Amino acid sequence: MIPGGVNSPVRAMRSVGLDRPLFAERGWGAYLETADGRTLCDWVQSWGPLIFGHADEETVEAVREAASRGTSFGAATEAEVELAVEVVEAVPSVESVRLVSSGTEAAMSALRLARGATRRDRVITFAGCYHGHADPFLASAGSGLATLGIPSSPGVPTGVIADTIVCEYNDVDGVASAVERYGEGLAAIFVEPVAGNMGCVPPTGGFLEALRLLCDASGALLVFDEVITGFRVARGGAQERLGVVPDLTVLGKIVGGGLPLAAFGGRRDVMAQLAPSGRVYQAGTLSGNPLATAAGLSVLRRLRDPFVYEELERRAARLAGGLAPFGTVQAVGAMLTLFPGREEPVERFASLDADRYGALFRGLLGHGIYIAPSPYECLFPSLAHGDAEIDATVAAVGHVLGFAG
């Protein structure tokens, strides 16, 4: 009934050699129960949104309470303003923010806004970064695509892609020459400030700073896609942690507390160009949905407590330290990737050994541990993953990869 059996391709688990997907039945904290009765320690956490783990009580209660008052109005609500306040206070670049329903929609809208505000068409993106599945971003392999080994998607018009310039991540010289060539028509540089869709790949020294300078010099807008990093690597995202402030920021995943909500925001003068205050059109029937807004608020309010990030940092460090003997581990805050068996660092998109990763994935499943069914993803420690889960995972990885101890 459903193409490939799934509503998003990576869930099919073909790239890790499974012939059918896992079916989730319920989750609690760090754990996921499957329809065939397995209980798995879950490091995917819905691909990142669940910073407090599955079925977090406060989130569930907030959604229940909101639902009892009505599931959608298509009219403004006070909770949307409250959520906007949380985002503006947390994220350095965001003076004004609009809520949408998915990261794809947020990135697509931010690009249209950047194009409308600059009256230019071109955009620079980076191989291995993912900004959702809107046409202009499918010029390079993203997470789902890289996994399936398709260079780009049929159905994306070549005319749309003609304005997308794909550079190598962490390659300052490459971007500088692209800006030199296309700078006059350049609307924006889109980047994951810590890449999370080619494995966790941090920016090397000076990369983000160079993008900032190149944008300033050319009049293009710098757009950080913080759909993963937002509220994860710090409350204010990578821009707070790394001290580089973009013009626009794309948010998703954690901001919606596990419900379909995402956002884009930034400089007030740029955001003011959105309809109805400006002429750049963007809209959504379910935007700022009350259930999703309630979930996001219940999460974001708790992130004001510095204990959250101290703990996430400590747990991620424990996991990273435990995994270090098994390959290259790259981590920034509560996102990390083990590149099994690898000795050198990963600084830009690299094809990863799918067979080796598939064997690790299947082996860990046998030990009751669920990692992303793709080598191009991160482990997402949450506040629900305690030392017991971390240590059991490290031991299982060692066992599966054939390390004694």
Ligand SMILES: *Cc1c(COP(=O)(O)O)cnc(C)c1O
């Ligand atoms: C997940 C993701 C998106 C897309 O978000 P969806 O809600 O899946 O549409 C965009 N950018 C990044 C960096 C992501 O990781």
